[in-house]
Amino acid sequence: MARILGGITTSHIPSVGSAIANELFDDPYWKPFFDGYPKIHAWLDEHKPDLVINIYNDHGLGxxxxxxxxxAIGAAHECRNEDEGWGLPALDPFPxxxxxSWHIIESIVADEFDITSCQELAVDHGFVVPMQLFWPGAPANPDMxxxxxxxxxxxQHPIPTLKRxxxxxxxxxxxxxxxxxxxxxxVLGTGGLSHQLDGERAGFINKEFxxxxxxxxVHDPDKLTEISRMELVEKAGAQGTEFLMWMMMRGALGGDVTEITRNYHIPISNTASGTLLLECAA
Amino acid sequence: MDSPAFDHHTHIPGTTVFDGTQAMKGYGLNKMCYSFNKAENREAFVAGEEGYMDKYGLTEAQKQACRDRNVLAMIEEGGNIYYLAKFAGIFKLSVQDVGAQQTGVTTEEFKQKLLDAGKD
Structure with a gap:
């Protein structure tokens, strides 16, 4: 039987890709961000998952x-990364x-989630940056x-509710x-935390929220379903709605989880970055 | 065209909720920006902006916003930031440059504001 080991969240800011390429791990700007990952690497090294479900939001590539x-659920033999407009070199495909995928699609539609299945889906920074963070060298990492x-x-609104x-x-x-x-x-949940790229409120960050x-x-995700979508836009910023992906990840872990590590740092690019590793009860 | 029963546009200062009303208004503009995922389309735009904008049926207000590289005006005309980011990329503008333009400060001042958000 398949077993869910745990869930990991991380921000997926595009500039992280170039920071990795330039090995800025000890750079004063980047160090507080990259310091959030060694414990995750150790955990992945210990547990060596066979499968990663990468829950992200497309930003206008796929x-x-x-x-x-x-x-949308990808069901391709490989996940292709492509140029999303900035001319960055595409990573090799992820197997x-x-x-x-089709088992998940069958089960989840039977549970009345009317998803879209995708036999071709180009994946953008929302998918690949977390892979690069968790499996250095991805997809070439032997443990990928x-x-x-x-x-x-x-x-585009209407976006799904936190409850959904x-x-x-x-x-x-x-x-x-x-x-x-x-x-x-x-299971990965990528994106967030608070940030806003557009409008006169660009640069908005909300540490308290x-x-x-x-x-x-971690222990009471249902409490967060009381937050309405417009409240989420207001408090997390227009793009902070990516917190939805964290909620999807959390739902997949069941009730009993142990927090292994977390990191929170302001700012990386325009974003308050957050990382969390939750281990499921055996 | 409006979607009057679901008007999201008055509640959050400095924020345009990209909903059906904005999606209808900005479709051509966003479609053009989506095309910039491909390098050959970015090159075609640079080689002839007016013809390229005509091809996607931009309104005059959308065209002027593009000519002015004015992000707030592009949002006003229905632009969605995820697609506009591809437009900004053609001109090598970072998200801090775009943020600075929208908030009326220099890029350095905008970056400082972000750093300050982490201090308390």
Whole structure:
């Protein structure tokens, strides 16, 4: 049977990719951010998951406004990274796990989440930056698990509610636990925390709200479902709505989790960065 | 065109909620910016901005906002920041440059404001 080892969240700021390429790990600006990852590396090294579910939000590479799925599940043999407009070199493809993708799709649609399945889906920084952070050298890292992308819409309102995001994660958990083969799974929730790129309020960061979310997502995620979507925009910033991905991840972990490590740092680029590793009860 | 029962536009200062109303208004502009994912389209835009904007059916107000590289005006005309970021990339503008432009400060001042947010 498949087993969920734990969940990891991280911000997925595009400039992290170039900071990694330039090895700025000890640079004074970057060090407080990169210091959040060694404990995660040690945990992944110890547990060596076979499969990573990468829950992220597409930023206008895989999807355009012509057809915008609220929840999309990748079912490709490989996840291709492409130029998203800035001319950065694309990473090599990440091996997929389409047979597991289809199991999840079957289970989650039976649970009445009417998702969009994608046999081709180009993945952007929201997907690849966390992979690079967790598995240095990704996808070439020898411990790189096979990957399934799940994207939620935060580009265009109406976005899903926090309650729905948490429920999606719980349905994902049910799907994974019913997979008949032995698989060790880790679930990522990427994006956030508070930030806003657009408008006269660009540069908005809200430490108090971020810390509230970090505190409650560990042991009382249902409390966070009381936050409305417009309240989330107001308090987390227009792009801080990416916290939805953290809620989806959290739903997949079940009730009993242990916090292994967390990091919170302001700023990286325009963003309050956050990282959290939660281990599931065995 | 409006979606009057779901008007999200008055509540959060300095913030335009990109909803159906904005999506309808900005479709051509955002579609053009989406095309900039591909290097050949970025080059085609640089080689002939006016013709490229015509191809995507931009309104005059959208065209002027693009000519002026005015991000707030592009948002006003329905632009979505995730797609506008690809437009900004053509001109090598970082998200701090874009933030500074929108808030009326220099890029250095904008970066300082972000650093200050981490101090308390």
């Amino acid at each position: 999807f355009f406004l012509d057809q915008m799925p609220t929840f 997929g796990a389409p047979e597991v 698990p096979r990957a399934i992308p799940i994207s939620a819409n935060t580009v 995001a948490l429920a999606f994660g719980r349905a994902l958990r049910k799907a994974l636990l019913s997979y008949p083969e032995d698989l060790k799974v880790v 971020d810390l509230y979310c970090l505190e409650h997502i």
